[in-house]
Amino acid sequence: GQNIDQPTEMTATEGAIVQINCTYQTSGFNGLFWYQQHAGEAPTFLSYNVLDGLEEKGRFSSFLSRSKGYSYLLLKELQMKDSASYLCAVPFSGGYNKLIFGAGTRLAVHP
Amino acid sequence: GAGVSQSPSNKVTEKGKDVELRCDPISGHTALYWYRQSLGQGLEFLIYFQGNSAPDKSGLPSDRFSAERTGGSVSTLTIQRTQQEDSAVYLCASSPGTSGVGTQYFGPGTRLLVL
Numbered sequence: 503g504q505n506i507d508q509p510t511e512m513t514a515t516e517g518a519i520v521q522i523n524c525t526y527q528t529s530g531f532n533g534l535f536w537y538q539q540h541a542g543e544a545p546t547f548l549s550y551n552v553l554d555g556l557e558e559k560g561r562f563s564s565f566l567s568r569s570k571g572y573s574y575l576l577l578k579e580l581q582m583k584d585s586a587s588y589l590c591a592v593p594f595s596g597g598y599n600k601l602i603f604g605a606g607t608r609l610a611v612h613p
Numbered sequence: 614g615a616g617v618s619q620s621p622s623n624k625v626t627e628k629g630k631d632v633e634l635r636c637d638p639i640s641g642h643t644a645l646y647w648y649r650q651s652l653g654q655g656l657e658f659l660i661y662f663q664g665n666s667a668p669d670k671s672g673l674p675s676d677r678f679s680a681e682r683t684g685g686s687v688s689t690l691t692i693q694r695t696q697q698e699d700s701a702v703y704l705c706a707s708s709p710g711t712s713g714v715g716t717q718y719f720g721p722g723t724r725l726l727v728l
Contacts (some may be wrong), residue, residue, distance in 0.1 A: 506655075535716075544617075544704060544719035545656070585690060599644055599708065599715060600669065603655040 504528045506604035508590050514580050520608045522575045524590035524595045535601065536564055536575045537589040545589055548575070577609075598611045615639075617720035619705050625726045626695055634690045634723045638707030646687050646708075646717060649682060651701045659703075662688060695727045 505527045514520040533552035537545035550558055551566035551573060563576040567603065575588055587606040594600040626632050629654040630691045638645050643664045648656040658672040662682045673679070677695075682688040692699055708715035 536676075537719075544721045547716050547718070548714060571629070592654075594658070598671075599663065599717075600646070600658050600661050601717065602658065603648075605655040 504592070504594065504602050506590055506602060508588075508604040508607045509591065511606065511608045511610070513612065514577075516580055516582060516611055516613050518580050519576065519578050520580060520609065522577070522588050522609065524573045524575075524604060526571050526573070526590070526592050527602075528571075528592050529566055532575050532593040534564075534566055535589075535591040536555075536573075537591065537603075539587045539589060540608065541586070548588075580611050582611050582613070585609060614674055617705055617718055619703075619720040619723050621723055622721065623724045623726075627728050628697060630693055631691065631693045632695055632725065634692075634705075634725070636690070636705030636720060638686065638688070638705070639709075639718055640686075642707035642709050642718075643685070644698045644708045644715065644717075646706045647690050648689070648704045648706065649701045650704060650722070650728055654703060658659050659690070692725075695725075697727050700725055700726065700727045 508524045535550050536548040538548050539545040549564040551564050556565045561578045566573045587608045589606045590604040591601040620635045645662045647659040650656050660680045661669040677693045680690045702724050704722045705718040706719045708717045
């Protein structure tokens with residue numbers, strides 16, 4: 503089967519760095535997505551990793567290790583507006599375009 | 614429009630009533646998805662349309678749920694005889710490609726409350 507695990511909640515201080523982990527189990531791997539979702543709003547795309555390693559995009563970076571079934575999202579120079587839920591998702595096995603989502607990690611950034 | 618739009622934004626209904634939720638995908642996107650998000654939970658896949666192919670309905674939770682996509686564009690999700698456990702945010706997404714994995718762009722969702 504397929505399963506995604508991520509921490510339920512995290513807190514961090516403005517200006518700091520936070521790492522949000524995601525572990526997944528899937529019988530066939532077709533990449534991993536990270537989405538950001540502010541309360542009451544739609545998820546918005548952050549990153550897509552299909553190869554091992556770190557991909558940096560401004561203050562946000564995403565890392566993937568396929569052998570370990572592990573990814574993390576790294577947020578640097580945290581801002582209050584980064585308070586949101588961060589959703590990890592992988593495509594269903596054999597169904598490239600259907601995503602299975604983790605429950606999300608709710609990040610609270612405080613001054 | 615520039616993004617995925619959904620209507621209504623909020624819907625309150627009584628148990629046993631039918632509801633219809635609408636999604637307008639991004640123009641030119643061939644793939645359309647419906648997800649459900651219950652309070653504090655992740656997104657649950659419901660149904661997927663790709664072009665003129667038969668939809669993938671494997672995520673629909675019961676036969677009270679159905680969806681159609683007319684003309685390869687607008688989609689309607691219908692829930693018949695609503696139950697309180699149907700209360701959730703229903704999110705629609707679209708993506709451009711027909712092959713491989715495509716980034717999905719989400720609409721703002723319809724918040725359904727069944728009393």
